[in-house]
Amino acid sequence: MKKIINDPNAVVTEMLLGLSKSNPSLYYSEGLEVISRRRMGDKVGVVTGGGSGHEPAHAGYVGRGMLDAAVCGHIFSSPSPDRIIEGLRRADTGHGVLLVLKNYSGDLMNFELATEMVEPEGIVVDKVVVRDDVAVPESTYSTGRRGIAGTFFIHKVAGAAAEAGLPLPEVKAAAQKAIDGLRSMGMAMTPCILPAVGKAGFHLADDEVEIGMGIHGEPGVSREKILPAKALAERLLDHIFDDLDYAGSDVALLVNGLGGTPLMELYILYNEVEQILRQKGVRIYRPYVGNYMTSLEMMGCSISLLKLDDQLKAFIDAPCDTPGHKQF
Numbered sequence: 001m002k003k004i005i006n007d008p009n010a011v012v013t014e015m016l017l018g019l020s021k022s023n024p025s026l027y028y029s030e031g032l033e034v035i036s037r038r039r040m041g042d043k044v045g046v047v048t049g050g051g052s053g054h055e056p057a058h059a060g061y062v063g064r065g066m067l068d069a070a071v072c073g074h075i076f077s078s079p080s081p082d083r084i085i086e087g088l089r090r091a092d093t094g095h096g097v098l099l100v101l102k103n104y105s106g107d108l109m110n111f112e113l114a115t116e117m118v119e120p121e122g123i124v125v126d127k128v129v130v131r132d133d134v135a136v137p138e139s140t141y142s143t144g145r146r147g148i149a150g151t152f153f154i155h156k157v158a159g160a161a162a163e164a165g166l167p168l169p170e171v172k173a174a175a176q177k178a179i180d181g182l183r184s185m186g187m188a189m190t191p192c193i194l195p196a197v198g199k200a201g202f203h204l205a206d207d208e209v210e211i212g213m214g215i216h217g218e219p220g221v222s223r224e225k226i227l228p229a230k231a232l233a234e235r236l237l238d239h240i241f242d243d244l245d246y247a248g249s250d251v252a253l254l255v256n257g258l259g260g261t262p263l264m265e266l267y268i269l270y271n272e273v274e275q276i277l278r279q280k281g282v283r284i285y286r287p288y289v290g291n292y293m294t295s296l297e298m299m300g301c302s303i304s305l306l307k308l309d310d311q312l313k314a315f316i317d318a319p320c321d322t323p324g325h326k327q328f
Contacts, residue, residue: 253277
């Protein structure tokens with residue numbers, strides 16, 4: 001294992017220290033692994049969280065126009081309720097807090113417990129749950145569909161709605177509308193290595209890929225020989241279109257890298273995706289290409305499509321300033 005670390009068991013703490021020191025607008029709750037905005041604003045708070053190892057998600061999206069706090073668990077592990085309570089307290093300014101959660105059992109259980117524990121303090125909390133992965137209906141980590149890279153769009157929409165001053169029910173409604181029109185599909189070419197383990201958690205042959213693998217290495221729908229970019233784009237988009245018809249729609253498109261895939265290859269894939277969508281009558285309103293939700297150093301990618309109306313276009317276009325994503 002070759003990694004730029006000190007103690008394999010301290011990577012989350014040391015990462016968050018580095019993130020907060022390099023971004024003075026962020027506050028690090030030492031010992032509780034929460035990153036939050038130093039200046040929240042008089043608005044609804046937007047909080048997310050989950051296991052680390054997906055950077056820049058989740059802490060990298062804390063900042064003006066997106067998240068107000070991110071609660072970080074250990075690598076691929078749900079944060080504990082005491083950490084979540086800190087995140088909720090940091091984000092609450094009296095207007096309530098919206099949780100944006102990915103559909104993983106540990107996250108849902110711990111965030112629900114923390115929500116119950118802050119209710120006596122008068123903190124009003126609501127939530128939306130992202131289930132954008134069309135690969136499998138069930139997984140070892142979740143009941144129902146997994147939440148993967150498309151969650152970035154929900155952070156963007158919820159954050160923009162809150163920044164615009166909307167009340168909690170309307171922020172939730174906008175986020176839920178985005179979730180309803182969001183679908184993603186991914187694939188992996190290599191495993192990743194957890195720092196505390198020091199070896200790969202599974203094996204893929206040099207000429208193999210796994211279609212539909214999750215961001216924690218959960219099984220996909222098939223393991224097969226590597227495909228050219230054109231065939232891969234067709235394969236991933238076929239799964240998405242089988243689930244939701246985007247024909248005639250304006251969409252935000254995310255071609256996401258899982259951490260180890262060069263941008264050169266992501267742009268090659270984007271070129272193929274753009275041609276297919278154009279042929280299907282899908283209009284790309286706003287494109288995103290890069291590492292938005294990773295799986296440590298795993299080589300692979302995912303495609304996410306978000307169906308847009310005028311309201312969601314405004315929220316997608318709204319300015320934001322975070323370490324992991326900036327729009328001006």
